Amino acid sequence: MQRIRVKDILSSDDGRVAGPDGALLLKGWVRTRRDAKGFSFLEVNDGSCLGNVQVLVDHSPQLLPHLERLNTGAACAVEGQLVASPAAGQKWEVRASALTVYGEADAETYPLQKKRHSDEFLRTIAHLRPRTNKYGAMLRVRSEMALAVHSFFQSRGFAHIHAPILTGSDCEGAGEMFRVSNLEPEKAAQLSPADREAAEFFGRPANLTVSGQLEAEMLALALGDVYTFGPTFRAENSNTPKHAAEFWMVEPEMAFADLAEDMDLAEALVCSLVRHALTHCAEDLALFGNFVDKTLLSTLNGILDQPFLRLPHAEAIRVLQASGRSFEFPVHAGSDLQTEHERFLCEEHFKRPVIVYDYPKEIKAFYMRLNDDQATVAAMDLLVPRIGELVGGSQREERLDVLQARMAEVGLPSEPYWWYLDSRRYGSAPHAGFGLGFERLLMLVTGIANIRDVIPFPRTPRNLEF
RNA sequence: UCCCCGGUAGCUCAAUCGGCAGAGCGGGUGGCUGUUAACCACUAGGUUCGCGGUUCAAGUCCGUGCCGGGGAGCCA
Structure with missing residues (x-):
């Protein structure tokens, strides 16, 4: 049977x-x-x-x-x-x-009893916690959300591409990377730098990727609309409920798209995923609504209620200055938004998801497209209640001379990026994309407050037991 | 990495001013009932995170290390 x-x-x-x-x-x-x-x-x-x-x-x-x-x-x-x-x-x-x-x-x-356990205790038995109601529900939602990501992009004609996980480039210079080597540490330490590099498997230093973006750009400039959905790694010593050393990112990249279309896509994606969760994970979401976050369902429905608010960075600064609030970090023109500012904007002032765009170029990465004002770049961050930054994206700089000038400005050598620059030499085209943190999406959709509890076996500083 | 808080039974926590180590849940034993995280009775269970110090006396005070949580930075 x-x-x-x-x-x-x-x-x-x-x-x-x-x-x-x-x-x-x-x-x-x-x-x-x-x-x-x-x-x-x-x-x-x-x-x-x-x-x-x-x-x-x-x-x-x-x-x-x-x-x-x-x-x-x-x-x-x-x-x-x-x-x-x-x-x-x-x-x-x-x-x-x-x-x-x-x-x-x-x-x-x-270890599992017929009663509620603390999240902190369950993290110490990560191999058994999937058998609890809460973690079983989380894992089913996680699986359903992965399906929803693919459905969203596939139905819009995006090609799913696989960016490499081992990489020789430092991508955007964002954050510390995990170095990968096949050499015995003791032996490698005795070699001269040149000998060591020659002895490395790849003949050069290798790292775990922090983002598939640069590779996705290359493929977008061939296939049109593409997306990656895979693991990324950051060796930052971040001890927060919103950061993990290994996390999954959804990174779409669209050829012939500008920043407005980029924001349209991010908003449509987030709404689609939230809607999918509400309709396909109702039973599990009800559990989260009862035991994790009483406001979960109203928060999720609120996201679908009205369009996201979009405002330029300079406008966001003005809103903060006019708020009359005394922030720990005072705001001034050109300053980056701190967590307290982001929370004020989307949780208190506008009370809905907010997309801030056109950031000062000084606080953003080199590949973001320089606006005509020569002072800001076509970047955007999507902020949602409780989570903060869920999406970060930009229109990319497609003009070779401007890109090279920007790299020189921030002190990046151009040689390692020869292939990236090649894409601007041959058939360059406007394009835009963003990264969405998959775990942060799960935190939004489940109400779970700690990223360690939306990953079956989380990797955070000093935590690699399972 | 910085700031703040915490670490006591398997789990969640209490222990007044420095003065005999406690409860609920879970476990075991027995009972009872078409039960719903069942219920009732009895019972076992402790290096109070580690190391060092102060004191007649330390779970409690001091120093230090480790671990956990919250906030911040970095970002997704």
């Missing part, structure tokens, strides 16, 4: 998921057992959804020896009859006719 998923049992209207005589096979993990005289209730969960199936087990000679081994956490198979439940609380239940114990879970040492 083929096993039936809990999700299919619970969502069945007429019980036809079972065989003609109601027979079915169920496999999963015991969430709880309630013993009565002569029989027991087992709550079995298989991860397919939030809910459990209640299994009624008689204390018969065939079943009892197996039942006694089925504590919270044990893995089992249940053969039985699907019947309408006579008691309130569930529509269906299964009357067991045979039990198989795959793996016991010793009650005295199994």
